[in-house]
Amino acid sequence: MAIRNATPRSLEGDMTVDEFKEWLKRFDTDRDGRISREELKRAIRSIRGRFSGWKSKRGIKYSDADGNGFIDEDEFDNLVDFAQKSLGLKIVSF
Numbered sequence: 001m002a003i004r005n006a007t008p009r010s011l012e013g014d015m016t017v018d019e020f021k022e023w024l025k026r027f028d029t030d031r032d033g034r035i036s037r038e039e040l041k042r043a044i045r046s047i048r049g050r051f052s053g054w055k056s057k058r059g060i061k062y063s064d065a066d067g068n069g070f071i072d073e074d075e076f077d078n079l080v081d082f083a084q085k086s087l088g089l090k091i092v093s094f
């Protein structure tokens with residue numbers, strides 16, 4: 001898989017929604033196409049680390065529209081919202 005940067009650009013400035021999704025997919029370690037709470041926790045830990053357990057729980061709850069306990073690919077957009085509000089990421093959409 002082609003990943004341009006090891007670090008999300010959010011640490012330096014804005015990232016686009018696509019970049020955010022690409023970044024998120026890197027944490028899909030079991031490659032099932034969806035993000036579990038454990039995977040989200042790892043993602044949160046990789047950026048700022050604080051309260052990753054609690055935030056991953058919140059993130060799933062916030063984003064999981066169909067309630068299956070995972071953030072499926074079509075639910076990634078919901079997480080964008082959450083990431084901006086709760087993780088302090090700057091994500092621009094265009």
Ligand SMILES: [Ca+2]
Binds near residue numbers: 028030033035
């Ligand atoms: Ca997964």
Ligand SMILES: [Ca+2]
Binds near residue numbers: 065068070075
């Ligand atoms: Ca879901």
